[in-house]
Amino acid sequence: MRIRIANGRLIDPANQLDATRDLYIADGLIVGVGTAPSGFSADRTIDATNLIVCPGLVDLAARLREPGFEYRATLESEMEAAMAGGVTSLAIPPDTDPVLDEPGLVEMLCYRAKKLNRAHVYPVGALTVGLKGERLSEMAELVEAGCVAFSQANTPIIDNIVLMRAMQYAATFGFRVWMQPVAPFLARGGVAHDGEIAARLGLAGIPTAAETIGLYTHIELARITGARLHVTRLSSAEGLKMIKWARKEGVDITCDVSVNHLHLSEMDIGYFNPNCNLTPPLRTQRDREALRQGLADGEINALCSNHTPVDDDAKQCPFAEAEPGATGLELLLPLTIKWAQETRTPLVTALARVTSDAARIIGSQKGGHLSVNARADVCIFDADTYTPVSRSRLRSQGKNTPFLGLELPGEVRYTLVEGQVMFEAS
Amino acid sequence: MQLPDAESMLHALVEQMRPNMTADTALVGIHTGGVWLAERLHKALGLTQPLGCIDVSFYRDDYGSKGLHPQPQRSGIPFDVDGTPIVIVDDVLYTGRTTRAALNELFDYGRPSRVDLAVLVDRGGRELPIAARYCAHTLAEPLAADQSLQLERNPSGKLELGLINA
Amino acid sequence: MRNPQLNEHGELQHLLSLDGLPKSVLTAILDTAEPFTEVAEREVKKLPLLRGKSVFNVFFENSTRTRTTFEIAAKRLSADVINLNVATSSTKKGETLLDTVDNLCAMQADMFVVRHESSGAPYLIAEHLHNTGRHHIRVVNAGDGRHAHPTQGLLDMFTIRHYKKDFHNLTVAIVGDVLHSRVARSQIAALTTLGVPEVRVIAPRTLLPTDVERMGVRVFNDMHEGLKDVDVVMMLRLQNERMNGALLPSPQEFFKVWGLTMEKLARARPDAIVMHPGPMNRGVEIDSAVADGGQAVILPQVTFGIAVRMAVMSMLAGS
Numbered sequence: 001m002r003i004r005i006a007n008g009r010l011i012d013p014a015n016q017l018d019a020t021r022d023l024y025i026a027d028g029l030i031v032g033v034g035t036a037p038s039g040f041s042a043d044r045t046i047d048a049t050n051l052i053v054c055p056g057l058v059d060l061a062a063r064l065r066e067p068g069f070e071y072r073a074t075l076e077s078e079m080e081a082a083m084a085g086g087v088t089s090l091a092i093p094p095d096t097d098p099v100l101d102e103p104g105l106v107e108m109l110c111y112r113a114k115k116l117n118r119a120h121v122y123p124v125g126a127l128t129v130g131l132k133g134e135r136l137s138e139m140a141e142l143v144e145a146g147c148v149a150f151s152q153a154n155t156p157i158i159d160n161i162v163l164m165r166a167m168q169y170a171a172t173f174g175f176r177v178w179m180q181p182v183a184p185f186l187a188r189g190g191v192a193h194d195g196e197i198a199a200r201l202g203l204a205g206i207p208t209a210a211e212t213i214g215l216y217t218h219i220e221l222a223r224i225t226g227a228r229l230h231v232t233r234l235s236s237a238e239g240l241k242m243i244k245w246a247r248k249e250g251v252d253i254t255c256d257v258s259v260n261h262l263h264l265s266e267m268d269i270g271y272f273n274p275n276c277n278l279t280p281p282l283r284t285q286r287d288r289e290a291l292r293q294g295l296a297d298g299e300i301n302a303l304c305s306n307h308t309p310v311d312d313d314a315k316q317c318p319f320a321e322a323e324p325g326a327t328g329l330e331l332l333l334p335l336t337i338k339w340a341q342e343t344r345t346p347l348v349t350a351l352a353r354v355t356s357d358a359a360r361i362i363g364s365q366k367g368g369h370l371s372v373n374a375r376a377d378v379c380i381f382d383a384d385t386y387t388p389v390s391r392s393r394l395r396s397q398g399k400n401t402p403f404l405g406l407e408l409p410g411e412v413r414y415t416l417v418e419g420q421v422m423f424e425a426s
Numbered sequence: 427m428q429l430p431d432a433e434s435m436l437h438a439l440v441e442q443m444r445p446n447m448t449a450d451t452a453l454v455g456i457h458t459g460g461v462w463l464a465e466r467l468h469k470a471l472g473l474t475q476p477l478g479c480i481d482v483s484f485y486r487d488d489y490g491s492k493g494l495h496p497q498p499q500r501s502g503i504p505f506d507v508d509g510t511p512i513v514i515v516d517d518v519l520y521t522g523r524t525t526r527a528a529l530n531e532l533f534d535y536g537r538p539s540r541v542d543l544a545v546l547v548d549r550g551g552r553e554l555p556i557a558a559r560y561c562a563h564t565l566a567e568p569l570a571a572d573q574s575l576q577l578e579r580n581p582s583g584k585l586e587l588g589l590i591n592a
Numbered sequence: 593m594r595n596p597q598l599n600e601h602g603e604l605q606h607l608l609s610l611d612g613l614p615k616s617v618l619t620a621i622l623d624t625a626e627p628f629t630e631v632a633e634r635e636v637k638k639l640p641l642l643r644g645k646s647v648f649n650v651f652f653e654n655s656t657r658t659r660t661t662f663e664i665a666a667k668r669l670s671a672d673v674i675n676l677n678v679a680t681s682s683t684k685k686g687e688t689l690l691d692t693v694d695n696l697c698a699m700q701a702d703m704f705v706v707r708h709e710s711s712g713a714p715y716l717i718a719e720h721l722h723n724t725g726r727h728h729i730r731v732v733n734a735g736d737g738r739h740a741h742p743t744q745g746l747l748d749m750f751t752i753r754h755y756k757k758d759f760h761n762l763t764v765a766i767v768g769d770v771l772h773s774r775v776a777r778s779q780i781a782a783l784t785t786l787g788v789p790e791v792r793v794i795a796p797r798t799l800l801p802t803d804v805e806r807m808g809v810r811v812f813n814d815m816h817e818g819l820k821d822v823d824v825v826m827m828l829r830l831q832n833e834r835m836n837g838a839l840l841p842s843p844q845e846f847f848k849v850w851g852l853t854m855e856k857l858a859r860a861r862p863d864a865i866v867m868h869p870g871p872m873n874r875g876v877e878i879d880s881a882v883a884d885g886g887q888a889v890i891l892p893q894v895t896f897g898i899a900v901r902m903a904v905m906s907m908l909a910g911s
Binding site: 198202270316 | 593596690708710711715719720802
């Protein structure tokens with residue numbers, strides 16, 4: 001199948017390209033940018049006039065809920081959501097049931113995903129067996145099975161000796177360790193940022209110190225062990241400040257933020273909206289401003305959806321009892337555009353955070369850019385069309401998002417994976 | 427429409443009631459106009475039982491459709507209702523529903539020996555089998571439903587009737 | 593954002609919290625409660641307002657005392673009262689909160705009086721009723737987690753107004769475990785809305801929420817300073833499980849530093865009143881000499897509580 005994507009505004013952050021160019025695809029690869037390779041004749045031409053053509057999005061955190069939580073979502077439903085959202089690469093956190101701590105499970109996940117032939121999956125293996133923070137997982141084996149990094153998802157390691165050993169062991173192989181910065185005891189029992197709103201609503205608080213103390217521990221241990229640290233879901237201005245400090249100290253560190261924390265604050269909890277029960281908690285407006293700026297500066301390397309579909313039974317509960325998390329695969333692109341518009345960040349920079357920069361953290365050479373010979377994962381969207389977020393429009397099985405009812409910019413028209421049109425808006 | 431003078435109706439009412447007043451007769455005014463009227467009657471008739479007052483908000487039969495009346499007033503029956511002859515006093519008698527509510531409320535305090543009704547004006551339009559034993563004036567033509575007849579009290583304490591067209 | 597307590601005309605639909613209710617609504621409830629106090633003095637202590645209505649006391653957390661006051665209030669309004677102790681029944685069987693609500697709706701409930709251990713639970717119920725088109729059913733929050741206990745807050749305001757007539761020149765001190773107290777949050781919301789110029793909280797730092805000043809209160813850690821010249825002292829109950837641990841070393845030390853004694857009360861104005869939402873821990877937050885003394889208005893609070901709850905229920909159920 002040879003495809004020509006014609007007349008689109010091609011934005012390829014990896015190559016600092018933002019211009020009207022045709023894109024030529026053959027045999028699953030990009031074969032030409034601007035000029036067709038000699039002898040190219042398209043089987044299909046997609047007219048991208050007035051549309052933006054960019055690399056398929058790379059999402060650093062997408063829970064597909066398999067195995068273990070199929071009543072919440074399945075690979076099928078969430079892959080459809082990814083395609084509709086223009087997301088072609090997914091990093092999968094290990095907090096499935098059973099957790100991704102065995103090579104067999106990882107292989108099965110990769111196999112199932114490959115069979116569906118939608119987005120590429122990049123499993124993040126469990127750092128410790130069962131995420132229990134006691135025994136190291138078989139990291140070398142897990143990497144062979146397909147894992148790209150190791151993490152504890154939202155379950156912190158309480159024993160710092162185990163944490164240090166786990167980081168040392170990962171460093172032995174140069175594996176990246178993705179850590180949610182949280183001091184376990186400070187966060188225990190909390191459901192909202194420990195501030196004005198939690199005080200008013202009578203919700204148990206999680207202080208910012210839970211993030212900074214956890215983060216400091218990770219930074220110090222990364223420095224000692226030489227582990228390559230990626231900090232997931234930063235939530236506070238103080239946390240960002242600490243990242244900048246660590247970099248100055250020469251620690252090899254990257255970090256990401258979720259779309260929720262980029263756009264929302266504790267104020268959005270409103271009257272106990274359970275969809276705003278998130279991990280980490282939504283913090284103050286000041287924190288949100290710092291994260292928005294940090295992402296624009298590149299101090300925060302990537303933006304992710306932190307896609308976490310939750311069924312209504314677990315979500316339509318009193319705030320503190322609701323399971324944390326929000327669905328987000330289909331909102332990643334719209335919320336990236338919205339952030340870019342609001343902060344006047346050039347689209348080429350904004351899209352870098354969800355394509356090339358994110359791909360770098362996964363360690364994927366083939367995805368996240370549109371160079372010749374790159375994998376032809378492409379997203380074609382209309383940046384100017386606003387669509388409402390509604391339960392019925394969301395393809396994900398999870399309907400839980402704080403953005404329900406809002407109109408967001410950016411409508412995906414086509415999603416291509418390895419040169420095949422996997423999604424086409426009707 | 428020419429409204430009759432409230433002050434002269436008050437005198438007429440006093441004369442109607444006087445022959446039937448006994449030593450233990452008690453007056454109970456219905457908020458708000460009825461209480462003003464009862465205060466004047468109480469004085470003019472020289473009654474010794476303390477004056478009672480009732481706000482029928484809690485007994486109204488339109489609660490289900492209209493909700494609770496805003497700013498209900500405290501009811502106060504400062505005498506023993508059991509065995510006492512009572513005259514309920516209201517400014518205007520219309521559907522009879524207010525009187526019904528007042529009767530219900532009164533009986534929650536005890537069992538009076540008898541209950542009569544005294545009003546300044548009967549405007550017609552009854553919806554319940556209720557009649558006033560003492561009535562100073564009956565309108566020749568019943569008022570329309572969208573009209574409201576109300577007793578007012580000016581700063582000097584003089585009573586006046588007012589007609590409000592909705 | 594739609595305020596789930598009010599309908600589109602700004603009228604009270606549910607009573608979920610005092611925070612965010614306009615002063616006019618708070619005053620209207622207090623004014624309405626006034627005539628209800630007289631009903632208790634009658635031979636027949638019953639009004640026909642809620643005749644034919646079914647009030648469900650749905651208590652996901654046990655509280656005999658609060659449930660009883662709501663029960664008395666509803667019964668004096670002639671409602672049919674059904675008490676459900678859900679803490680020991682359905683949710684333990686895996687039924688969700690909203691399942692329970694749907695079931696009770698099917699039993700033709702007109703009003704839910706809800707007590708729940710989780711902050712915001714009554715909001716979830718009110719929102720669910722709204723989303724499912726059951727606009728005629730009312731919700732009264734009888735205490736949710738640490739969030740709110742609006743009828744307690746209202747009866748406290750009623751008591752203060754009864755003894756002090758006016759809110760505009762008062763200094764009020766709230767003493768004790770503010771952090772875990774839904775009562776304190778409702779009191780603070782009501783006092784600040786009704787125009788009390790100085791609301792103080794007095795507690796150790798472990799028992800104060802972060803950013804409590806943002807609620808419009810002045811923070812004191814010391815009783816002698818905090819009680820100086822106050823008109824009203826509102827004591828909070830200290831839960832047993834918080835007395836020994838990381839929040840407080842012991843009930844003895846708490847009493848020594850923050851327990852209300854006659855000696856500490858002497859710092860307040862001579863005509864200051866002392867309130868407590870009950871049940872009291874004598875010798876922990878309050879000394880018996882104060883609890884039984886001439887300045888305590890703790891029992892009148894209970895009596896007024898019934899009138900206030902009757903007012904709330906009859907304001908909600910009509911229309």
